[in-house]
Amino acid sequence: MSVSTLRSTSPLEHTRAGLTFDRTVPRQLVHRASVTEVFLTDAAAAAADRYLVGAQWPRHHALYHPDESGRCDFMLLAETVRQAGIYLLHRFYDVPLGHHFVFKSLDVHIDDHTALRVGGTPLGAVLDVSVTPAGDPGSGRFDARLDVTIEVDGQPCAYSTVAVVVVDARRYEVLRHRGRDLTSSIRATSPTTPSRAPVIAGRQDANVLLRTAADDDSSTWLLHVDLQHPGYFEHPSDHVPGMMLLEAFRQAGHLTAASNCVLTALEARFRSFGELFQPIVIRSATGPDGLLRLTAVQGERTLAEADALFIRD
Secondary structure: OHHHHHHHHHHHHHHHHHHOOOOOOOOOOOOOOOOOHHHHEEEEEEEEEEEEEEEEEEOOOOOOOOOOEEOOOOHHHHHHHHHHHHHHHHHHHHOOOOOEEEEEEEEEEEEOOOHHEEEOOOEEEEEEHHHHHHEEEOOOOEEEEEEEEEEEEEEEEEEEEEEEEEEEHHHHHHHHHHHOOOOOOOOOOOOOOEEEOOOOOOOHHOOOOOOEOOOOOEEEEEEEEOOOOOOOOOOOOOOHHHHHHHHHHHHHHHHHHHOOEEEEEEHHHOOOOOOOOOOOOEEEOHHHHHHHHEEEOOOEHHOOOOOOEEEOO
């Protein structure tokens, strides 16, 4: 028997071959209101705490667009990984619907940008996910770490790591109000002047999240939070979505980095919930190692911080 035959009949390859890509998974299992916002198509167990997840990425999306070189949107990978974490914990770990997923960290590293080039059809991907669970999924709190390899055409092209805490409604209320400024009832007025760049990383109009700060600091912006945005608020939320903060980081990074640079890695940590009606400041600074240090601050609280690597295209 040849080596190629052995590979083709291995349990992992058998599981991979069984994945389907002709419909999405149920939207409620990835916490989405609209089917068009669901990118997962299937999932199957490959071994203990190891799963393969099928995904299909649209050629064009209201939020996610190919870059100038025709490569898949970086944030589409991040959103797909986020959905995979939610889906796997609901389906395979029996986390009840109605529990809240609080993401503590999300890292994405792209190794092969050419594999992510968008062609004439939607791009299919397989996520190889190893889950490290901690706690009882049926209890009030459950922790999990996910290590993800993203494959296109059978070849690894990106890697991701996610840490998430899942809590019931009672514990969520405790977490939600911890450190929250309940004395402020003033609704912040978002500035109307967008960043000097009318298009940031392919974003324009409502998808440009940064507004020029009052002090006109070239490395500081205000986050524009539009509660009617069909992507970031496609369902009601009591806080600023983490994906909105990540996109703001990406836009700030593009305004800070040299021209013709592409985002190749982002390591983000979420520290606190962002209130909807209080100003959020986005800051960018270049570290001695060449990484961009990005932070989101609301009042005295740091909401999130990230290290980003941009390389010249």
